[in-house]
Amino acid sequence: MACGNITVLLNGSIVNAFNRKSMFGSVELDSLNPQRVNYVNIKVVTNLEGPHIESCSQGSIIELIQILWTRGFRWTCTESDLTLVILQCIQDLNQPGCQMLANSLLQQKDLTST
Known part of the structure; x- marks a missing residue:
């Protein structure tokens, strides 16, 4: 039932920040309707002192972006908000x-x- 702009917060200090088998990846993401959601805002946050493993252009977050793009969502991805x-x-x-x-x-x- 999400609508408007939604934000997804992912931990860039771990491997597989986006996990297709997580609750978000396997249930919530598949339930999002691109006609009701204006933008999916991905925010990648790392621990202050690192490690910096994943980003908008690296790691599992690329898979999330590909899924969003394929399903017709508009999205943004930012790091170090x-x-x-x-x-x-x-x-x-x-x-x-x-x-x-x-x-x-x-x-x-x-x-x-x-």
């Missing part, structure tokens, strides 16, 4: 990637406030 990275950083601000992100955001804030 800023909102999701920030959510990961909230859990551990001491991660090196989080420190770099915080510094970058502070620099942007300083540039816009002057």
Whole structure:
């Protein structure tokens, strides 16, 4: 019954981020109706310190994109979504990637406030 824009969140730090035998891959994906769903937004998130195994152009996510394309869905695929990275950083601000992100955001804030 999904309609409109839907988002699929996949873990790019594991092999087979998209698994055709998972609940999503075997039940939910087959039940999606391309006439009711405008876009399938794939978001690939990796652990902050890696490993970076799968991406929009690598690994099992290519299989998901092929299925979507074959069934007539419009889709997008993004990696390292800023909102999701920030959510990961909230859990551990001491991660090196989080420190770099915080510094970058502070620099942007300083540039816009002057």
